Amino acid sequence: MAEQELPGLLIMDVGGTHGVQESLALLLKKHFCVITMKELLENKKEMGKKIQSIFVSECRPTIDEELLESLPNLKVIGNSGVGVDHLNLKMISNFGVKVTNTPHAVADSTADMGMALMLASARRLVEGSQIAVSPDTNYFAADWLGVEVTRATLGIIGMGRIGYKVAQRARAFEMKILYHNRNRRSKEEEQAVGACYSEMEDLLQQSDFVMLVVNLTPETEKLIGKKELGLMKPTATLINISRGAVIDQDALVEALQNKTIKAAALDVTYPEPLPRNHPLLKLNNVIITPHIGTATVQATHMKAEEAIANMLSVLKCHPVPSEVFPQ
């Protein structure tokens, strides 16, 4: 097909943690006539009419009513990533526009990230790395003892695709796996990874590592607050690979300062990035990474491919593999 016959696609995401790379643009250009925000703004009327889809990830620029009003032929917003909390689904659906996400593409890389944070925190990798490169060469490993993940108890809150992948990995570490989820997994699925369903309270009380893998929804906002942190063991570590707002961050700061819990390892915070004077950045029992759960070469491409398949399905009026609906 000649380029001008391809459906117009607006790329929203520039910058952020998942900036659209050149190879990604090439992939998109195989199926779409790619239009940047700059090009749209330069020629709003003509470009606006061409655009039938928007490719977006955890973006900083927002999709607002003003933008949607300028795109009369828009049919679908293809989110590259699973979380859609940055999109106003109700408002978008009022424009008759569908939203899709990429739950398959993100699962392995995000689960890997959860394991990486758990191991890094348990074995004090960040502190160790800082010591190894510091001018002080008079240090002993015995001063920096970590704890073992092997055979420890892991509590997974949110047992969707990513949570389940975490459980598969944790099994290789012979971990005792507890999980809490809205819907209980089948017996076969539980047995396959050796995971036991648990009430939240029991999970929090028993786990050495608590990992948050839920979507951010009104029900999960501040799911972990002062009360929940108080239930955790003083030796426990909280790991968050979902969304920052799932934790009451002020309560977390207090719990870390008072040693209510031992440590936290966070790939997500609110806001992102944190203001440089934020108290979380001053604590030495916290590891923070800049929302890089899916920031791998493989996941970036798989997300784009999944998003492309979703968007093309909408444009061709085929069944849509991963449509997200307003709650």
Ligand SMILES: O=C(O)C(=O)CO
């Ligand atoms: O897919 C998502 O929603 C992510 O946050 C990736 O890290």
